[in-house]
Amino acid sequence: MSDSTNKTPDGNWTPRIVAFFCNWCTYTAADLAGVSRMKYASNIRVIRLMCSGRVDPQFVVDAFAKGADGVLIGGCHPNDCHYVEGNYKCLRRYQMLKRMIADMGIEPDRLRLEWISAAEGEKVRRVVNEMVETVKQLGPLGIPAKFEQWDKEMNALAEHVAASQGAGAPGSSGQNKPQTAQTAHV
């Protein structure tokens, strides 16, 4: 289990943002930002995929579950997808995800989708900085710590139920665990 919040050596919290960038546009744009020596916040960890259409909603949920404070997805502009329409598929999943994470108690602003073409190094810089600023405002998400807390609560509840009912149905405490907790323990 990873630590619940990311701390710098001096003990201050600083957000961790996982980014899924498509190989053709946004990853290349981030390379361009590098070649152009643009400066931006170091909180971002880029994972390269061939297309934003490859972003499985599970990747996003998993990132949050493992301690990300924000998730950024970068794809080609509409009409410009290297794979014709992968970015549209991504957009639909993103809209669904936005609602889903809100239901899970995660602020929707922690997830962001941006179209960034290979020429837009400057946009990478801007979007990353904005995203870090937004997440800093929101504060640590700390899902892993919450899982631990919830597990403890559930176990306590289960023990309580077991104690009051005498011999309860075995395994009931496990079934009462929130669904997301199971995902997180994958």
Place this chain on the structure above:
Amino acid sequence: MNIMETRKNEPVRIGFYVCHCGVNIAHMVDVEAVAKYVATLPNVVVSRNYKYMCSDPGQEMIQKDIREQRLNRVVVAACSPLLHEHTFRGATEAGGLNPFYFQMVNIREHNSWVHTDRLEATRKAMALARAAIQRVPHHKPLEVKKVPINPDVLIVGGGIAGIHAAITMANAGKKVYLVEKEPSIGGHMAMFDKTFPTLDCAMCVLSPKMATVGSHPNITLWTYSEVVKVDGYVGNFKVTVRRKPRYIIEDLCTGCQECVANCVYKEPKFPDAFNLGLGKRKPVYMPFAQAIPSIAIIDPEVCLNFKRGKNPDGSYTVSDKCKKLCVVACGDRKAIDFSQKAEDKEITVGTIIMATGFKTFDPRRTPYYGYGVYPNVYTALELERVINASGPTEGHLVMRNGKEPKRVAIVHCVGSRDENTNRWCSRVCCLYSLKLAHLILEHTDAEVYNFYIDMRTPGKSMEEFYNRVAEEGMHLVRGRVADVYPDPNDTASGRLIVQAEDTLTNRILKIPVDMVVLSVGLEPRPEAEDLRRLFNLSCSSEGWFLERHPKLAPVSTFTDGIFLAGCCQGPKDIPDSVAQAGAAAAEAFSLIDKGYVEQEPNTAFVLAEECSGCKSCIPLCPYTAISFNEETKKAFINEALCKGCGTCVAACPSGSIVQNLFEDQEIFSEIDGVLAPLPQ
């Protein structure tokens, strides 16, 4: 690879290498700390840092470790995988492993070059390295797919770059389709009078090359044509070219121009596009004397044989109002066909060279120079035509009022180096301005003023050219012209005042001149955006086509098999355009000569036993690579059609589709890796 087969049950043994890249990485990332940290991670057997991993010793180090330390996975933290992934896969393979047992970590472009806090950058490098260390054990041995290449080439644009690339490829025996939008090839160069720095006549050098294109057995020349559709990929592009009707049957026309001579319009009446409206032409005309193909064309907008105005479908209706004297003159050749329609041609090519050129800046966007308001304000390109012996004034330098100018101001940097218009330096304007100044002095005894911001004459023989022209006695004024207006004391003659600060004497100059020449900059063609979409290219923010790498892959694009030549990639002069065209041809040729392209094995496949047969994936695939086997009730992916986007993988509800190189488990490991706690 067989070696791997035998080691299948061996524990994972990873070698990790972090590159200093000189100081590029090491100045911002504590590479030793990264290597030390990675050494503590599970499965890591070797963890080293080295000055230049991409160098021969660096690569040899990997190979040696594979052999001596019995490594079976390799991770290199260095620059972008887009730059050197190939190199290190090669090293991995040379060490005796399957090349895909390699993973690259980008700590230069995505880290040391973009961050400012060394501690944070180092921690980020550790996180990214850890992600790769956790990912790489899941890697599978894969094989590169080889697809044969169609040896034919499409070249888009028939300016000097396209012409040179076409001839180069054709001479090498390749079949070339050269598609040009205008009725003749030649591009901007055909409009120039003389060229710097040699001052040789542009048409004298260009027309033999144009003629070669016209007659080369390996070149199919389609002028007055446009690419309307591009499908497929490197080695196998399917391209549709629309040939617009010129109302003259190309194969039958001999270029005799009898039709032009016999047109009912006795005198040319309509603005001549090639001469930028400074001259006149008839409804049937030859684009210019040396046009290739040497075939006439009819302008349906003004020809009496057509009813004015287009039909909704873009075609024209033939009228019977005219006596059709051109048809009579053409006689037995029967080359004139008023009913000609646009025709779409489908071709298959393996490589494409874009040479679509540039447009000149429209100086109406800098209204204070009076272009379009005062008749004696010209663009440099217009002056090229006026000064050209085959131009509208037959080479006599006279203004629209028929008079020879006594004083001429040449205004540099019009539209260039300006945040309000175009930010870039157009590179050729200083030199062509000097050339025009020389030509004006050659044609007249006028006084010439060059107003410049900085005199930029880099390149072979260019400074010498500048010196030579400067010695001819023109005025060189260092100051950008701020205002051009009619002389209030002489309103009748059309004389203009050119106002600028002479920044070297700190004085405001108000020079009365007869003629103002605007050295307009170069900018991307307005249709570049459409072409970019059509060919799936990238553009820089200015609108120039983006090369894959400004230094190391200057004529390649992000789309394999498509190359750039000439000014569509950025402003350049003729020698550079030609050089780049040659380079593009060489790149295309090297692909063709190899005979096949290697495809990244990132295709997807269905684990049949897991597939529930829900068919969710089938409509998602833009390449119709997924089919449904009615017998087994399982989905099946045709590997040859799959391009490896992974959209179906992300959508599969049962997790039964796997994408090579991007397997779910690989990505989850990466996510876990980047988020894992780091040592404080």
Place this chain on the structure above:
Amino acid sequence: MNILVILKMVPDTVEELNVSADGKSLDSEFLRFKLNDPDEHALEQGLILKEKSGGKVTVIALDAPEVDDVLYTALAKGADRAVKIPVSQAGLGTKATAKVLSDFFSSGAGAVTPDTLVLVGTYAIDDLEGELAPMLAVHLGLPYLGVVSSVAASDHGLIVQKEFAGGLRGEFEVELPAVLGIQSAEKPPRYVPVAKVRAVMKSAKIDEVEIPAPTDTVCLDVQRSYKPEAAGRAEIFEGSPEEVADKIVDALAKSGVI
């Protein structure tokens, strides 16, 4: 040089002046106060002297509406010290004012030193008496010269130009200490940026020096104030320049001017 400039606030004539109900004074409802013009010149002359010959400039004023702004402005212009005597200027005649000011000099706050120069506007536009400076000179036992238009330091004291009626000028050598009535400074009063004044307001302080209010305040007794009568009618001549010229000549002849 120890330069002291006496400042007086006078009604601002931009606002229309009206006689109050008692018929003896100005209606104060919309009355605003500003620094007396010749006093502004006195201050300017003081500052010029300081800049040329060194020394210290102190500005001194009795209490009056808006006087603080004026004192701060003087500091912003370059005065070194601003003194406010919290005795209301209103209703105080020139004689009483001179008494208060001389009391200031004999108080611990402002001694007359051998290098003292007191500058006073030669008259104030509200009473046009022009007597404050000579009265103050008498109280202090110092020489006085009025209607001065230029002051320069010399080896023995000052070289002073004074204006006389009919455009005559005299140049005088004056030994310090002395009192001068300033008609105009050698240059128009300087401008001080508002930003500077605002900065001074934040950083500087006005010295309040308590002086007992004089018992005998009345010098002159105002019987009644009048609004100026509108002057006679004006006539505009029309016609060609020649015709107008003729008409003007006629009018002048008729009025006895020619």
Place this chain on the structure above:
Amino acid sequence: MAGVAEAAVVDRTTTLQTLLNTPAGKRMITCIQCGTCAGTCPYGDYMEFSPRLVINMLRRGFIDEVIKSDSLLRCVACYACTAKCPRNIRLTDVLLPLVKEQVLMNNTQMPAEFQKSLENMHRYGNPMGESPRKRTAWTATAGVKVPLIAEVKREVDVLWFVECYTSFYARGQDNSRATAKLFAALGVDFAILGNDEKCAGECGQMTWESGLFESLAEYNMKLFGKYKFRRIVTGDAHAFNAFRFRYPMYGLTQPVEHTTQFFARHLEQLKPKLKKPLNMVVTYHDPCCLGRAVGCYEDPRALLQAIPGVKLVEMVHNRVNAVCCGGGGGGMWLDTYYKQKGMDRLSERRVKEAIATGADVLAVACPYEVSRFEDALKVVPHDKPMVVRDVVELLAESIG
């Protein structure tokens, strides 16, 4: 130009020393010394230190010499340099005022007329030194009711900021009366601040006097805070400029429109009312603060062209290239000084261009210009009579 129009407000705490830390100051580093600013400056001929040279002196640390000279007294804040600068350096409203401020701080003698106007603005809230109590005197002759916002006691749609010239000067009042008439004709819900209004202070800012501007801006903002209104409309292009660029830094949130913009936005309602044909040839002078400063060139022209019988002709220099009337940046009070220095009056230069068009009317949209051009017409010989009219005056006349 668009870049200028969209430019953000700038930090008001900038001083010469901190200039380089501001975005506008940083742009100065990118100056390529092309001299466009000096070349287009209407008084460039008369400057020992042209704007270009000022930038380089600043960059080299020789700014004291510039401050000692009177070059920047000759800047009329016309935005020509800013509009054409290829590096988008905000000379007119950021860089030069900061240098000018230092000139004022370091020089004790200012031209008397100019000094008086600044003192007047500070003391009376108007540069002419008129009694603030007479500010609304003109409303008696407005012909329509001009409501005072203090008396309306509710939110109004338009707070009409009348400004000084249009309140106190007879010819300026023509403009105010016309505006009131147009508001009434359109049924606009408007009110004015009355005698409490003080000069918006733009000239303070643009000349030298940041402190003066600040005190006026603080005063007016306090006044605005007492009332509820949805927008500010002003006929004074200078006030418009101040509200648009500077006041937001003091907390102004309501949108600001120039009268020509406001009426152009209501042109469709206005058109049927423009019944009386004026039958005149009109040439339009772009005010710097409306034209180059914000890029509003077409609204006033659209209004003029909507008037029946008006034929619009253009002067040689128009729109981004217009020649300043010479009144901005304190120029209004520096005519005597300019004359002493042998400089020609820009208003005369401009009027010559207007006369050359053969127009009957020189239309303007800034109250400074009425008196400047009327004065200039008195000294520039011309055969055909020419009058100066504000665009709103012409509109009001056509309403009849």
